[in-house]
Amino acid sequence: MDTYGDHVRLVFRDFPLSFHQDAQLAHEAANCANDQGKFWEYHDKLFENQKALKEPNLKQYALDLSLNTDDFNSCLASGRHKPVVNQELREGQSIGVTGTPAFFINGRFLNGAQPYEKFASIIEEELEAKGIKREGS
Numbered sequence: 127m128d129t130y131g132d133h134v135r136l137v138f139r140d141f142p143l144s145f146h147q148d149a150q151l152a153h154e155a156a157n158c159a160n161d162q163g164k165f166w167e168y169h170d171k172l173f174e175n176q177k178a179l180k181e182p183n184l185k186q187y188a189l190d191l192s193l194n195t196d197d198f199n200s201c202l203a204s205g206r207h208k209p210v211v212n213q214e215l216r217e218g219q220s221i222g223v224t225g226t227p228a229f230f231i232n233g234r235f236l237n238g239a240q241p242y243e244k245f246a247s248i249i250e251e252e253l254e255a256k257g258i259k260r261e262g263s
Contacts, residue, residue: 130249133258138169140214141226148179150211155184155198157207162193 127136140157142149152172159168171187172179181202188198201207218228222235229236231248253260 129246130253130260133253133260134249138165139218140211141218141223141228142211142215143226150208151181151202152179152184153211154205154207155188155202157210158198158201159188159191159193161201162197164191164193167191168193 127134140153142153156165156168156172159165168187168191171191175183175187184202185195185199189195221230225238227239229240229245231245232252234248234252236244236248
């Protein structure tokens with residue numbers, strides 16, 4: 127994002143892994159945090175604490191991030207975001223995603239954790255194909 131600025135857009139999609147018993151609720155919790163404008167902060171907290179994703183932990187992370195915990199807890203209990211999480215999971219599966227992380231750059235699938243250079247190479251190819259010249263390139 128720092129390198130390509132307005133030429134790229136990052137979109138996060140939910141893909142809770144079926145073998146991870148806490149993934150579904152953690153994804154829903156991140157969406158509840160997003161309701162309060164703190165998706166990325168909550169996302170980062172989840173990744174820092176991947177072995178502690180039970181409901182009490184999720185609520186504590188909301189408190190740690192100064193979310194309105196009444197609203198957060200109500201959202202989480204309601205299951206309001208479950209349909210969206212499930213829909214995004216199905217959409218990912220329908221286009222061949224089987225695990226995380228998974229990336230698409232203008233429809234080009236990049237599977238798994240990859241070095242920066244791999245992303246940069248594909249982004250540069252896509253920009254060139256569109257005739258976009260960046261400063262310094």
